[in-house]
Amino acid sequence: MRAAVLQDIRDIRVLDIPEPKPLAEDELIIRVKAVGVCGSDLHSYLEGGTTGPTQVRPFVLGHEFSGVLTPDSARKAGFSADALVAVDPSIPCGHCEWCHRGHTNLCPNVKFLGYAPHNGAMAEFVCVPKSAVHVVPDSIDPAGAAILETLGVAIHAMDLARPRLQETVAVLGCGPVGLLLVQLARLAGSGKIIAIDPVEQRTALACDLGADVACRSFAEVGEATEGRGVDLVIEATDSSHGFEHAARCARIGGRVVLVGIPENNQYVLSGAES
Known part of the structure; x- marks a missing residue:
């Protein structure tokens, strides 16, 4: 599949990379429909990350996105095959002190899509757990669904x-x-x-x-x-x-x-x- 890969600071390339495959029973494959460019994406491009200048290990940017499930994933999740979904890119561990407190946004072990080393959605497909997927109403288009993360x-x-x-x-x-x-x-x-x-x-x-x-x-x-x-x-x-x-x-x-x-x-x- 085609993807926008951040190779190094100020070096982003559209490359062919392998399609993601589910590694767990609850993981689903989404065909990406729309992706936003966040300020943190710009920090990654200009500085290598959001913690100041750092060395880049190649990865795919993009965490504000929407899409539709592939047919196999839609059947597995029990969703309509053409349903538009928004995705929460922040996947907490569920086991740490902060997760148990209900502050999953502060999880120090978080897997955050589109932030190194985890590939994001500036690609044709992305793999996410079912818990991160949210079906949106028909009144919301793909661009609107992508900005729900920003909201x-x-x-x-x-x-x-x-x-x-x-x-x-x-x-x-x-x-x-x-x-x-x-x-x-x-x-x-x-x-x-x-x-x-x-x-x-x-x-x-x-x-x-x-x-x-x-x-x-x-x-x-x-x-x-x-x-x-x-x-x-x-x-x-x-x-x-x-x-x-x-x-x-x-x-x-x-x-x-x-x-x-x-x-x-x-x-x-x-x-x-x-």
């Missing part, structure tokens, strides 16, 4: 943020996660929502989706709030200055939730050496 990230961030009714909120970074956070903040009953991104097209879209104010940088938040700052800042950038910028947006006693992964896996202060 899960945004929902988890909002769960941690616990927005209060009519609080002012700043979303720092208006990529896909940031745009989802804007919509969730509006649904949560937030007051003024400020979208911050240097790309005007992104902040314009954020305003279409529920933001009240568009800012090109964190420095404009003071003017938008008459010097007060906002109650809640949700940072969703890849900037190594993201934490500092988020803190500067917050009012005295405000809250900051970090969602983005900084460049080189480091936060630095303006003017400080990395």
